[in-house]
Amino acid sequence: MTQSTPGPVGRFHSGRVAEGRPQALDAWRVTTDDAEAAARVAGLLGGRPQPNEGGEALAHEVLTKAETVRVLLEGPDAVASHMVLRGSKGIVHRCDGLEFLSPEEKKGRPCGCPPLLADRKLAAREGRGPSPSISLTFRIAAEPSLGEFRFMSGSWQLAVQLADLTDALERVDGPAVCDLALELVVLTTKAGRGVCYRKPVVTVLGSSGTVAPQSPPPAQSAPAPVPPPRRRRTRPTPEPAVLDPAVPEPTAPESTVPPSPEASHSVSVDAALLRRAAEVLGTDGPEETVAAALSEIVAGRQRTAELVRLREQVGRIAAIAGQALQGRDS
Numbered sequence: 001m002t003q004s005t006p007g008p009v010g011r012f013h014s015g016r017v018a019e020g021r022p023q024a025l026d027a028w029r030v031t032t033d034d035a036e037a038a039a040r041v042a043g044l045l046g047g048r049p050q051p052n053e054g055g056e057a058l059a060h061e062v063l064t065k066a067e068t069v070r071v072l073l074e075g076p077d078a079v080a081s082h083m084v085l086r087g088s089k090g091i092v093h094r095c096d097g098l099e100f101l102s103p104e105e106k107k108g109r110p111c112g113c114p115p116l117l118a119d120r121k122l123a124a125r126e127g128r129g130p131s132p133s134i135s136l137t138f139r140i141a142a143e144p145s146l147g148e149f150r151f152m153s154g155s156w157q158l159a160v161q162l163a164d165l166t167d168a169l170e171r172v173d174g175p176a177v178c179d180l181a182l183e184l185v186v187l188t189t190k191a192g193r194g195v196c197y198r199k200p201v202v203t204v205l206g207s208s209g210t211v212a213p214q215s216p217p218p219a220q221s222a223p224a225p226v227p228p229p230r231r232r233r234t235r236p237t238p239e240p241a242v243l244d245p246a247v248p249e250p251t252a253p254e255s256t257v258p259p260s261p262e263a264s265h266s267v268s269v270d271a272a273l274l275r276r277a278a279e280v281l282g283t284d285g286p287e288e289t290v291a292a293a294l295s296e297i298v299a300g301r302q303r304t305a306e307l308v309r310l311r312e313q314v315g316r317i318a319a320i321a322g323q324a325l326q327g328r329d330s
């Protein structure tokens with residue numbers, strides 16, 4: 001369906017930039033140039049409007065309390081995606097995974113991307129191949145008249161879902177009611193570390209006539225898809241692939257002080273450090289690496305605390321034993 005509206009009223013983000021570094025968030029962040037829309041979003045999703053200092057040109061941002069937002073998607077056209085590799089001089093490779101989409105002289109020719117997802121991810125991680133660039137256009141189901149919002153994502157996990165998503169959207173007559181969620185993922189790495197992070201997930205619920213437009217209450221807990229064998233309270237970690245293409249990536253590869261897990265609700269990393277950490281930790285992806293590193297920090301603290309407790313107990317046992325020996329000797 002064609003809309004005569006001039007572009008989206010605002011954007012959804014799973015992260016922001018703070019002090020030049022990307023941060024992942026555990027609830028949706030909305031940016032807009034429209035002060036009234038910002039106020040309405042805050043009313044619907046929690047949080048309050050504030051001047052946007054999180055990285056984009058839009059004037060206002062709302063750090064909402066919602067990890068799941070009920071939205072309306074107008075058919076498969078609400079989803080657009082391609083694969084893109086950017087270099088220092090702009091786009092180097094833009095394709096649909098099989099053929100080039102641009103520039104014009106290469107369009108339609110085989111692009112040479114490997115067929116397997118794992119190989120694509122590896123190529124992208126090493127800067128040789130493109131990453132997903134996904135755009136979702138939707139309205140907030142509780143107040144569609146606010147206008148269209150957009151969510152841009154580079155998440156491989158969202159990219160993998162897209163075929164099913166567009167199929168599901170095709171099957172719904174009219175606008176589809178969907179839940180757009182920042183889903184908590186808890187898993188164990190191959191090295192046996194418990195990690196968690198958030199990934200964007202779209203669930204098609206049905207047509208607007210059959211599904212309530214209200215978002216679920218913000219306090220609802222996200223189901224963990226993988227039963228956590230050693231569940232630790234780690235902070236949500238950034239998934240660099242989810243960053244908005246519009247967000248400037250920090251270029252200076254200066255070292256990063258590992259953030260304290262208690263210090264804030266989000267953490268930041270730099271790419272060079274992340275690659276090194278992946279080698280050391282033997283992890284499989286940036287999100288795993290960061291989460292594993294954080295788990296190590298948390299585990300380290302727990303071990304230190306346990307060691308202190310043990311030392312105290314040993315000291316007490318030694319004192320009791322000492323007294324007992326003294327009593328026997330006298």
Ligand SMILES: [Zn+2]
Pocket residue numbers: 083093094095096097098099100111112113130
């Ligand atoms: Zn390609």
